[in-house]
Amino acid sequence: MSTEKVILGFLEEVEAWRLLSPQFPSKVGGKPAWLSQKGVPSLSSWSARSVIFQWLFCFRCMRLYRVKIKDEPPSEPYGDYNVLPVSGVKLCWTCGCPGTKTCSRCHFVNYCGKHHQTIHWKHSHKRDCGSQETSGAGKSPFLFPEFELVTEPEEREEKTETQSNETEAIQSNVDETLTDVLAETELDEMALHETEEMKIFQRFKKRIAPEPHQVVRYSRGGLPLWISAEHIPSDEAVPPCSCGSKRVFEFQVMPQLLNSLCVDSTGASIDWGTVAVFTCSRSCSQEDNYSPEFVWKQDFKADQINKDSL
Ligand SMILES: [Zn+2]
Ligand SMILES: [Zn+2]
Ligand SMILES: [Zn+2]
Incomplete structure (x- = not known):
């Protein structure tokens, strides 16, 4: 964890x-x-x-x-x-x-x-x-x-080692059982992928549940909370800054923001599952000019949800 x-x-x-x-x-x-x-x-x-x-x-x-x-x-x-x-x-x-x-x-x-x-x-x-x-x-x-x-630190439940180990053990049992069953079918790969997709989406929902109105998650050098197993960038997919330094994850914009923007009334067709922002690890100043940084958009899976339920 x-x-x-x-x-x-x-x-x-x-x-x-x-x-x-x-x-x-x-x-x-x-x-x-x-x-x-x-x-x-x-x-x-x-x-x-x-x-x-x-x-x-x-x-x-x-x-x-x-x-x-x-x-x-x-x-x-x-x-x-x-x-x-x-x-x-x-x-x-x-x-x-x-x-x-x-x-x-x-x-x-x-x-x-x-x-x-x-x-x-x-x-x-x-x-x-x-x-x-x-x-x-x-x-x-x-x-x-x-x-x-406005911002405030995310508070997380302090789980004891044993508790989280137990949960993980149960989860991996379930996964193994699932894997055994699925391996016997011709659809195993597809099904496994769907299990993975479900797991990632459930983790996303669980993590935001205590603060459902969050619109941004900031964690420089941390990991984005992906909403889907599909379209996750590899390290190579994130290009370096124009100064030559590697870019690191800085923050992500959450789908809840779409509700507050009244997107429909402005006629803009915008949508996202989550948007992750990667910025220069050296935080170079580029002589006070506006420097473009890297944005990665992950969409909702079509069958996943309506975002109002988040
Ligand atoms: Zn005029
Ligand atoms: Zn204009
Ligand atoms: Zn830079």
């Missing part, structure tokens, strides 16, 4: 100002809270903070960036304005990502592309265009609902 320490992440509703960049927020949803203005990538939906790093993860494109946080917090909120205050990077009204396109009528609001311009036009800009006071205001329908991401 593994003893690695896991920190769990939960969603909490807070007032919107607490999620603006001067607060160094750890949050899910809304516009990205950029904490560095250099080489700002195009992504949205997520922003988590450790002591020295910010991670930005987009649920739509499954990309993750890591950036070193400056010592000084920004004094004004970034991202809630049209332009980043220091670097002058223009931001899209709809998604909060860099956008070089500007409304040709009012020359005030920016967009990353035609599609997001259309969303704003239909939402309110058709009315507001020309009035600087209201043009930038309003909540974009493209964004996911916004929450603070």
Whole structure:
């Protein structure tokens, strides 16, 4: 039985100002809270903070960036304005990502592309265009609902050696009996695979049962809690960081998050069983630029479940 320490992440509703960049927020949803203005990538939906790093993860494109946080917090909120205050990077009204396109009528609001311009036009800009006071205001329908991401250590039942040994003994008895029976059939391989699949899914359910609302599991250098026996990456499948160092598991995003994102209402077709994130083992800083890290998505097995039952 593994003893690695896991920190769990939960969603909490807070007032919107607490999620603006001067607060160094750890949050899910809304516009990205950029904490560095250099080489700002195009992504949205997520922003988590450790002591020295910010991670930005987009649920739509499954990309993750890591950036070193400056010592000084920004004094004004970034991202809630049209332009980043220091670097002058223009931001899209709809998604909060860099956008070089500007409304040709009012020359005030920016967009990353035609599609997001259309969303704003239909939402309110058709009315507001020309009035600087209201043009930038309003909540974009493209964004996911916004929450603070709070953490607490996972508490695990202290099992005595004997108890867990007994359970394991019973389990392996069951497995052996099963194996004997199955070996006599022509379907043994398939059935064994299904047994393995069931075991992994049961372990997943059991481990999250005490804290069913967890949306993130953080355990740098630990092991992901896989939801399925299929599509687990080998060591070679995880590419090294661009600095040359090996990447290690850092945290995973849980399927429970999908329920809170109201995915259906934003029209985004996103789904996952779990998403595991692997980051540079040296935590290189890449000169304060946003560095892409590695994301591995594991899906639900079709016959497994509906995730509401988790
Ligand atoms: Zn956009
Ligand atoms: Zn306009
Ligand atoms: Zn690195």
